[in-house]
Amino acid sequence: MSVDLLNFIETVLNGLMSGVMYSLVALGFVLIFKASGVFNFAQGVFALFAALTLVGYQTGQVPFAHLINELFGTNYHHWYASMPNFLAIILTMITMIALAWVIERLVLKHLINQEPIILFMATIGLAFVLEGVGDLMWGSNVKVLDVGIPSGGSEWLEQATIGLAPEGSDYYGMYVDVLNVWASVIAVVLVVSLALFSQYTKTGRALRAVADDHQAALSVGISLRTIWVLVWAISGFIAMVAGIMWGTESGVQFSLSLIALKALPVLILGGFTSIPGAIIGGLMIGVGEKLAEIYIGGFFQIGALENWFAYVMALVFLLFRPQGLFGEKIIERV
Amino acid sequence: MRIKQLIIGLTSAVVAISGFVEIAVADLKFPMLVYRTGAYAPNGIPNADGFVDYYKMINARDGGIGGEKILHPECETGYKTQVGVECYEKNKENAMVFQPMSTGITYQLIPKATNDGVTVYSTGYGRTSAKNGKVFKWIFNAPATYWDGASIAVRHVLKENLGNIKGKTIALVYHNSAYGKEPIRTLEVLAKKHGYKLMLLPVDHPGQEQKATWLNIRKSRPDYVLMWGWGVMNSVAIKSAASIGFPMDKFIGIWWSGSENDVLPSGMGAHGYKSLTFNAPGDNYQVHKDIKKYVFDKGEQSGDGSHFGTVLYNRGLFQAMVQVEAATVAQKIHGTSKITAAMYRDGMENVKLDAKRYQELGFKDFAPAFENTCENHGGSGLAAVQQWDAKAKKWNLITEYMYGDSEVVNKLIAEDSTKYAEEQKLTLRCN
Structure with missing residues (x-):
């Protein structure tokens, strides 16, 4: 196999892996949109908040320490030296569930039957509030997140593929980041679990009923508010998984909230209401942008295509298939 | 009765406000454009903390500069150019100096500050050709510019390759902004x-x-990677x-790509990474002891004090020290402690920091000597290479402070600044 072909395969493979990382963020958007028709602009901040909270628990940081010390003249910073990863993850999950409940009580409850744009605006506000609260609670320092997931290039793959190149060629072997492989496995487990949950559990069926028709679900006794809390909690859990993956890759810092921008073209491609769509859309965006950066950018001697090329793909899709690949076509009677 | 009370109240308020304004005018105002929020906060916070702690220490230890207290109002820019310009407009009244902490904001402020008569000090960033004081009267970028940085990085590469890098490939990974693009021209000329x-x-x-960039x-497989991030x-x-698996000792960042924040998330993977610097790492200088004594021990440190002695905190100390020194020089030149913005500029243009003065200020061996002159607003252009030791979690200086390629850099500066002077129809100074 020629080195060029091997490099092309490597680019596609890495694009797919990056795509999975985008899909992890997009999944949270889809779940909430399906169940409540709300486009949750705060999903990226959810991921940031979850990652901050996880590191905070891991390292025994006192929440709001700066504020407490400022108000009471104390000097508290840490409760304890460290906490086992498993326990810290459980506590973070509980925090995200509590957050979902608070959001339902303080925001959503008061906006039932409002226009979607009002709910969307509320989530924009929520994003800023949550970012500010995260800053106050845990501080803005860059935090190292390590939950034991290995990262770095896979030596096994490098060794396995080094012999594929023609003899005498200067080829290193194929590169894939192990962290991304883990992200892919976790994404598959998440999607399968969500599918099983929604197909085979009573709550899952209730969730689908709400997603299909709020009024009809209410008429058969399904509590809309309980479902909303549940769905926001699940999406908080997914945000935590995304936060762990992205935080492990780049450290936990406030730019993490901007990963939501990566999920938007994924949603446009895959459709706002489809879980498989979020995965397929993510994969397409991941591969598309990597190929664009390396091959189109390389050919025309231009760079930094990676970020905006995803939106070019999304725009093209909007022109020809506005509901996305797997989204529901919305037909409104007039 | 009520009207009488109202008149008395209003009169008292006016008197009180006038008193406050009088005090405020007498103080030295050093507005700070900071970013404590947003994507760049992890870098903005330690740097801003360094500034604030230094100003607080000077106010507490020396009673201000020549007896005049330093006021340092903060304005949050979020590293956004437009917001930075708004911050400037809000704070320019009676301001001595602006430190934009962003090359994009600096570019926007150059014509405005020149017009308003306010000093802009972009320490080791901003528009490189502002080094030419003949053209840029109000702008300073000492102690080194990005073009110095680019040529020092290449000089380091040359040294490692016994002076011959013909046929080698050097990649520049850069922030796609005015800041990141700044060294390209120099690197292109040096490539030739x-x-x-x-x-x-x-x-x-x-x-x-x-x-995709790293794929x-x-x-x-470039031989070296330089980074402006x-x-x-x-x-x-x-x-x-x-x-x-790129060799870390072949990866060199500019001085804004060499803080603890940048390397810690990579753990041992960052071991051996290099960056340029124009100030030393560490927290055992006299200035640190003074800050501990006059600020930290009173519980008045900026933030939680966790950035003390880090690279960006130390950079903030250095930047604040130069700004304070400029005020001291201005007071000496003009024989008054109550200096104006124009007098402050004179002070900045005559800053001379040699070994003796550094020692007096508590910065002994902290940075190389430099001085500003009418022609040269960019200082010495000296920088050293530091290397990250991931085991000890600290930066070590691995070279002496060295000059860049002044033959190339000065020519480029002359070209760029002359072009700017012609566009803006500026008369050259220092004749």
């Missing part, structure tokens, strides 16, 4: 001079995702380089 191939790899804000590097871009780049 030394015969190396330059590979340009821009990374869009904020730089969270760089996989490109893995495929093209900021914020999350730095840590992702270092982690990506480690992940693809």
